[in-house]
Amino acid sequence: MLDLLIQNATLPDGRERMAVAVQEGKIVEVSSSLTASAHQLIDAQGMLLCPPFVDAHFHMDATLSYGLPRVNQSGTLLEGIAVWGELKPELTQQALVERAMTYCDWAVAKGLLAIRSHVDVCDERLLAVDALLEVKRRVSPYVDLQLVAFPQDGLLRGAQGPQQHMNNLKRALDRGVDVVGGIPHFERTAEQGAASIRLLCELAAERGLRVDMHCDESDDPQSRHVETLAYETQRLGLQGRVTGSHLTSMHSMDNYYVSKLLPLLAEAQLHVVANPLINITLQGRQDSYPKRRGMTRVPELLASGINVAFGHDCVMDPWYALGSADMLEVAHMGMHVAQMTSQSAMRECFAAVSVNAAKALGLQAYGLSPGCFADFVLLQARDPVEAIRLRANRLMVFRRGKLLAQTPATTCQLHLANRPEQTCWMV
Ligand code: FE2
Secondary structure, rough: EOOOOEEEEEOOOOOOOEEEEEEEEEEEEEOOOOOOOEEEEEOOOOEEEEEEEEEEEOOOOOOOOOOOOOOOOOOOOHHHHHHHHHHHOOOOOHHHHHHHHHHHHHHHOOOEEEEEEEEEOOOOHHHHHHHHHHHHHHOOOOOOEEEEEEEEOOOOOOOOOOHHHHHHHHHHHHOOOOOEEEOOOHHHHHHHHOOOHHHHHHHHHHHHEEEEEEOOOOOOOOOOHHHHHHHHHHOOOOOOOOEEEEEEHHHOOHHHHHHHHHHHHHHHEEEEOHHHHHHHHHHOOOOOOOOOOOOOOHHHHHOOEEEEOOOOOOOEOOOOOOOOOHHHHHHHHHHHHHHOOOHHHHHHHHOOOOOOHHHHHHHOOOOOOOEEEEEEEEEEOOOOOOOOHHOOOEEEEOOOOOOEEOOOOOOOOOOOOOOEEOOOOOO
């Protein structure tokens, strides 16, 4: 007897009336003609069953701290970094853990079951590192939390000096942080940015770790650190294990240069993460009009065969006042900013917060095929485009075949003459 059988589901690839069978936490069969007895039987009623959402880029140490110790008045990246610097001495491990745990509750409720979070390693005490390692341990039964050692103040620029910052970063990795981070465009000079990339990629190669750098988060078309990141990836044999996050300067770059750059990124098998909500908010702040959108060139990257994921980046922190762990909101904004309005492009936006993000994180056994973990979300929508349009309700969220969260279907009762009694925004 099966543990769980979901029938009459629509899958993201368009297959309808599908059954998904689960045994011992794994998917054992996906088929259109499956009848078997199961301990738990669910009729999906034609709704979309998809693998869980994955956030490829987040800052869980800063989340839910909005207004502490003050609000970012200018709304810029740089004032956000300054506000975070003011908050750091006041942080306590307990408060960090509590805020992160609350965020993970929100994530589960939204079907977001894997998150890559950067964690600031510039604090000598590694307070945030220890807090997020504790959170990672606590949430491991229900969320895969991957941590990136992130030198927020710059590896070579930070006040404690390069040696100390590198030591902090190595100590964070020793304690169990998974991925090597960086912020080359924030170093003092372009040369120092390139040097930081070399040092950090060498460290990752030495330790067999993945790399995910904040890279070229700038409107400056001359911010070209991604070419160094691709070069070091190739030189050190890290292909497929390196992510360039943000890459917003690509928005402002000369088209000729981008035509040279794209094949280099593809050759290095670089993953790219755009953060639509944050990029549209933070970039272009020095522009009058026209104001640049400041998101990287998502359709062109995809057309070059490069894996592109979307990240939430921030929720209620010094950089962004809004958010609720809803990756469909991220996909919705990404679709608008990148003008990805065709049916296939909108589906690509859905992939950017699910399968593409899972690929960037290197998640194993992710998906809706036999042998994959029985992790999935039943949405109140019939296909990925409708899911983005409605930022659809997560009716049920499963991990390893166990129900983690449930939201009742949303229906609005109408009190109108000669009109239906209710609507749920579907035609
Ligand atoms: Fe970030």
